[in-house]
Amino acid sequence: MNEHAVGIDVSKKKLDICVASGDKIKTKVLRNTPAGHAELDDWLKQRGLPLTTPIVLEGTGPYSEAVAIVLADANWAVSVVNPARITGFAQSELSRNKTDKVDAKLIARFAQRAKLELWEPPSIAVRELRALVDRLQALMDMRQQELNRLEALGQGTPSSVQNMVKEHVDWLNVQIKRLQSDIDDHIDGNPELKHDADLMQSIPGIGRRASAQFLAYIGDVRRFKSAKALAAFVGVTPRQKQSGTSVKGRTVISRAGHRAARKSLYMPGLVAKRYNPVIVAMSKRLEQKGMRPKAIVGASMRRLVHMIYGVIKSGTPFQADIPLAGLEVQEGI
Structure with missing residues (x-):
């Protein structure tokens, strides 16, 4: 457990900050502006916190990324986590109230206890x-x-x-x-972007616009430990609802991830269902099992994410004739 931790609840106009030191807390509210971000950096340093103090924010797109970049550039130990993790922690804490101040305290407690990975700001x-x-x-x-x-x-x-x-x-x-x-x-x-975009576009279903959007929202996919981790970040992992013999809900994609990145894969998922040989074969199998068309599109998007991770991680363009065992290694399944 970390003795010191910082939780920041980010909204469009303000930042609710909570510094937890053991059982003691200190809160502050700042504007979510460049001036407010600089003031936050100064305020944290004035409190004598070491730069290794974990600072946790929920991944809420541009509103959280701007302040995260400022803190990371100042060498703070920033972690941007999936909001679903905070929600799960709140449920485990039996938290009933939901205000920005309460959320900041909750995130700070989460930061004290959770296993965190440092966030890398985009280039x-x-x-x-x-x-x-x-x-x-x-x-x-x-x-x-x-x-x-x-x-x-x-x-x-x-x-x-x-x-x-x-x-x-x-x-x-x-x-x-x-x-x-x-x-x-x-x-x-930009050679790095060009290299990754070319590899992505070797995958049937991924064109110029989709590759540009995905790289813009995700950056370097190599920072993820596996294709599954990337799929979870995007929010295209399957979510099952099944318990015993009586509860058998439909399997859907989680949607607990980066909305813009997920949206950028919707049309490529539809195209890949028709023209990507690997995904065409997968779609036919799922259709035979009775899976609904919308769910098959979600599965297609997830498979595309695995392929994107595979070609970029390996540096090898997509090859449809790779044997299944080899394909699984390439996709990181």
């Missing part, structure tokens, strides 16, 4: 890639909204607004095409 190249990918997605969402608006306007009396919307769609198309080119140039200009 500058990956951070830039993520910014580009997020911007591309925002523009594509905006374009879809405008296309929906254009369709609705087309059902009524012709209006000058239609031309305005069409002009905006045309502008968005230009910006999207330019941004896609920028993403390709950024990957091509």
Whole structure:
């Protein structure tokens, strides 16, 4: 058990911090801004905590990553954990109340007792890639909204607004095409990203956009100890609900993981069901067993994650004719 530990509950606008020293606690609330992150670093040092003190945050995407990067760059022992672990710990503690302050205390107690792995901040190249990918997605969402608006306007009396919307769609198309080119140039200009993207794209079902998104959200997959660990982080591991002879629920993917990374694999999962020979064979077996189509897509996504881990970890492009035993080694199953 760690004598000192720090738990941080992250929300969009603020950070609820709890420092646990034995049974004593100290709490503080700071803004979730660059200034607040710098103030947090100073406050922790003022309390005389050693840099080896475990600092735990839940993985909540960009809101938690920004402060985690600042703390990691300052050489603190940062761990970004799956929210499902905190939820499970709360249940074991019979925690009834849920407020930001209570959650911070809970995370601090978890940090005192749990076996933690240090979090590695993404490289500058990956951070830039993520910014580009997020911007591309925002523009594509905006374009879809405008296309929906254009369709609705087309059902009524012709209006000058239609031309305005069409002009905006045309502008968005230009910006999207330019941004896609920028993403390709950024990957091509970074040998590590280029190497991993090429390996990913050797897998049938994974294209340029999917590889860029996955690398942007996951970074270097080699930091995971196994393909199973990567699948758990993404949230595509199977979750069973079965007890005795009376409770036999459907098996579904857990979804307790990185939502954006998981979303980036949905369309590749659908494509792989039709064109990736390994996944095609798997899908047919699952269909014969009566698995529902949606669950098969989840299984396809999980298998893709194993393949991604396998090709990047081994440095070998995907080969469909690898024997099953060899494939299992390549995928890290």
